[in-house]
Amino acid sequence: FSKYPQLKGIVTRLYCRQGYYLQMNPDGSLDGTKDDSSNSLLFNHIPVDFWVVAIQSVKKGLYIAMNGEGHLYTSELFMPECKFKESVFENYYVIYSSMLYRQQELGRAWFLGLNKDGQAMKGNRVKKIKPAAHFLPKPLEVAMYREQTCQQENQAHHIARPHLGHAQPRRAVLLLSDSPC
Known part of the structure; x- marks a missing residue:
């Protein structure tokens, strides 16, 4: 573990204003x-850059x-x-926007969102001022992870993720990179 930089991730549930x-x-x-008791709503909230996060399912590892x-x-x-x-x-709600994609003409960001029926919305249909885009992270615990960076898929190396106590240990991915992405 000491060969790689460490970072803190947070096991959380994401509550949408909808x-x-x-x-x-x-x-x-x-x-x-x-259903706030389901273990399918636990996510690893992992910082990967300044104000940039990865959101990984605790149960599935995806x-x-x-x-x-x-x-x-x-x-x-x-x-x-x-x-x-x-x-x-x-x-004071949190909004999550794609780091890669946005509307080409206006440059408006694309957001993670749930509609009034709880269905995932297309990012280009979600407006930041609407309840669909507003989430309250509800942290449960802090966990340590090896630092993650991204690069081409063929350079991915799999490592074991520490057991978090409420789900079976899953595979996490460490992607080694010589350049930021």
Whole structure:
């Protein structure tokens, strides 16, 4: 462990202002649930840069990502599409925007969001001033991780993630990089 820089991650639940907790289903899809006791809504909130985070399911070990069309998906590998800028909005809710994608004409950011029915929304349809984009992180514990960076998928190296006590140990991904991404 001492060969790699350490960083702190936070095991958290993400409560959306729409009245749902963000959850990752067994098939890896994302949506909202009102059941606050489900272990499918526990996420590792991992800082990867200044005000930039990766969000990884504790149960599945998959990262939340956003593609170039604004669709949310999950990835076994940590890559640039898994990076979200974390901003505290004026009402103290947190908003998460894609670090890679935004509207081309206006330059408006694409946000993580849940609609009024708890369904994941396309990032380009979510506006930062709407409740769909507003999340309250509810931290449960702090955990130590090896530092993560991103690069091409073929240079990924898998490492064991420390057991967090409430889920089976899962695989985490350490991506070694000579250049920032």
